[in-house]
Structure formats: C-alpha cells, structure tokens
Amino acid sequence: MAETLSEHEVIIVGGGPAGATAAWELVKNGVDCLILDREAFPREKLCAGWITPEVVRDLEFVPEDYPYRFLTFDVLNISIKGLKLPFRAPQHSIRRFEFDRWLVERSGAPVTIHNVRHVVADENGFIIDDKFRCRYLIGAGGTRCPVYRDLFRSLQPRAKELQVVTQELEYPCQYEDGNCYLWFFTDGLPGYGWYVPKADGYVNVGVGGVANKLRRKGDDIKRHWQALIDRLIKTGLINVPPGQPGGYSYFLRAKADITHQGNAYLIGDATGLATRDMCEGIGPAVQSGLMAARAIHHKTTFDLAQVDAHTLGPKIVYRALDYAFTGNRA
Numbered sequence: 001m002a003e004t005l006s007e008h009e010v011i012i013v014g015g016g017p018a019g020a021t022a023a024w025e026l027v028k029n030g031v032d033c034l035i036l037d038r039e040a041f042p043r044e045k046l047c048a049g050w051i052t053p054e055v056v057r058d059l060e061f062v063p064e065d066y067p068y069r070f071l072t073f074d075v076l077n078i079s080i081k082g083l084k085l086p087f088r089a090p091q092h093s094i095r096r097f098e099f100d101r102w103l104v105e106r107s108g109a110p111v112t113i114h115n116v117r118h119v120v121a122d123e124n125g126f127i128i129d130d131k132f133r134c135r136y137l138i139g140a141g142g143t144r145c146p147v148y149r150d151l152f153r154s155l156q157p158r159a160k161e162l163q164v165v166t167q168e169l170e171y172p173c174q175y176e177d178g179n180c181y182l183w184f185f186t187d188g189l190p191g192y193g194w195y196v197p198k199a200d201g202y203v204n205v206g207v208g209g210v211a212n213k214l215r216r217k218g219d220d221i222k223r224h225w226q227a228l229i230d231r232l233i234k235t236g237l238i239n240v241p242p243g244q245p246g247g248y249s250y251f252l253r254a255k256a257d258i259t260h261q262g263n264a265y266l267i268g269d270a271t272g273l274a275t276r277d278m279c280e281g282i283g284p285a286v287q288s289g290l291m292a293a294r295a296i297h298h299k300t301t302f303d304l305a306q307v308d309a310h311t312l313g314p315k316i317v318y319r320a321l322d323y324a325f326t327g328n329r330a
C-alpha cells in the first residue's frame, strides 16, 4: 500500500540561517511550513560566525536578549599584504552551533530530520522522496542543496571561478585579544585568513581562498592553514595550537538569473550569495530567506538583486577585493 504523503503548504529544505529565517517569517504570518534538515539541531556548521549589524537588524533582535555567546568588536582589523586598513564599525560574533539552533527554535516551525534525496515537480507542487508534498518549496540546503541539484542545476550551473575553499576550526581558547583580525592575500593566498574571538573563551581561526586560483598555481589551502597557525602563535594571538581543521566550500555571488522556478525558490548558499568582497554569507542568507517567505505569503517579487552583494561600505575597498577574488572590474 502506498505511504500517505505528509502535506504542507511550504516545505523548506535546510534549517540554516536562510531556511530558519524563511520559516520564522512564514510562521509569523500563519503559513503552514515544515523544515526538513538532515541533521538534528544543534549541529556543527563550519563558519567563522562573524555577523554584521545588518544581520541583527534583519533578524529583529537585540543582543541583550540573545541567550548564547555574543561578542561585539568595534574594529575589523583588516590587513592587506601587510597594509593595515582598520574598518571601524561595530561587528559581532556568534557560535553557529548555538545561533542556528536558536534561529530554528525561534522560528516556531516544526523540524523533521530527513536527508532529502529526490525532489520532483508535478502539477500540484513538489514531492520529496515519495514522503512529503508541498505547494511551495524553498531550497535552503547550502552548497549541496538537493533542490538546486534536481530543479535548477541544469538551467544554471555553478560559476566555478566563484568557488571558495576553506579550512577552519572553532575551539576553546583563553585569548587575550578580543578583536577580530583578517589577513588578505598573505603569501599568495587568493583570499584571507581570520581570527574571530567568541564570547567566553572560544576562537574561530581559518583560511579561505578562491579554488580555481589556488589550483592554477598548484597551491593548497592546507599550506595556508599551517602558515596562519604559525603566525597566530608567533604574534601571541593564540597560545594553544588548534587541532585538525575541517574543510568546506561555498560559492560567492554570481549573476543568478534563475532563482525561482514556478513555486520553487532558492535562497542562501543554495543559490550562491556570499558577498564578493568579504565572502560573508549569513547576511545574504537571512535577507534571501525573508524575501522568499514574503514572495510566497504576500506575492511580492523575488528579486535577489535586492540582496546586498557587498559587505563593506567604501567602494574602493570592496571593488579592489572583488577584483582580487574574482577578476571582476565592475
């Protein structure tokens, strides 16, 4: 006998910042929605966990009410090939392990642990793994989102030149310096290394770079990881070397023409939205999540051109960084 399908108005595949924000906005407006995620929250997500004031604004919370680790630093200490360019504007750090759990729980949407394998469109909407049916579908499954793979990839392949690879680790560390440091293009890295302290004795350290550029030079992101750790120890920013890092890749913002297909929407890393100057993906994930939810509920347009493409204010800095990462002269 055929299994009964679990039916919902909206199904969101992936409960990261993009999916959880879409769910939050839908639930607020009384729309029936279900989040499917292959992992139970809290779950690990490789990410430095730096968030901008715009993220706090878009998620409508005040730091005092946030129940987990939250740190504010007044300056981003940016260094480009040794040239120091402090970016003076308050920025924040959270731990993704905590933040993503909070976002999902706050959304009020039910979450089913399910690793989505197949998504099929039919005349009534979408069927997922012969188990779930929905009228609207939101793909928020990150870089390897199955909604992107099954419904969008053939129409809009990923722009390989915008793929970033990373190595990073978040670990308990009693640091002395509670400021954030970013080192761009050191030792030929087509990207940057970071030191992001968290409240109450955690730090996140890592390196990220454009995959194609590294490959062309016969270079390896792991070499840059080791160089970063050596620098952090030499400068005294950390005194305990971290253990083995984890690796992950994602895509910077491309010219995405196809971001929804009928009632299927792609948001966050699933569509490749991280900013071209700082590789910041949480803000664009949140903004695109809100937009998809509003497009479904209020029938507004879903135009990802409205999502911030750059993090930094000074045009000259973001243009230089965009050019250095992607070769884009616009």
Ligand SMILES: Cc1cc2nc3c(=O)[nH]c(=O)nc-3n(C[C@H](O)[C@H](O)[C@H](O)COP(=O)(O)OP(=O)(O)OC[C@H]3O[C@@H](n4cnc5c(N)ncnc54)[C@H](O)[C@@H]3O)c2cc1C
Pocket: 013, 014, 015, 016, 017, 018, 019, 036, 037, 038, 039, 045, 046, 047, 048, 049, 050, 051, 114, 115, 116, 117, 140, 141, 142, 143, 144, 145, 146, 166, 167, 168, 206, 208, 248, 249, 250, 267, 268, 269, 270, 274, 279, 280, 281, 282, 283, 285
């Ligand atoms: C090392 C590193 C450091 C970074 N640092 C920063 C930073 O400091 N600040 C910043 O703004 N951005 C940063 N980013 C980018 C940022 O992490 C992402 O842009 C952001 O997480 C995108 O959110 P998302 O919700 O689209 O996807 P994700 O956070 O990846 O969430 C996707 C969700 O989908 C689920 N999922 C995946 N596949 C399936 C499936 N088949 N079935 C069901 N569920 C599935 C996953 O379990 C996950 O919960 C960093 C990225 C990396 C790799």
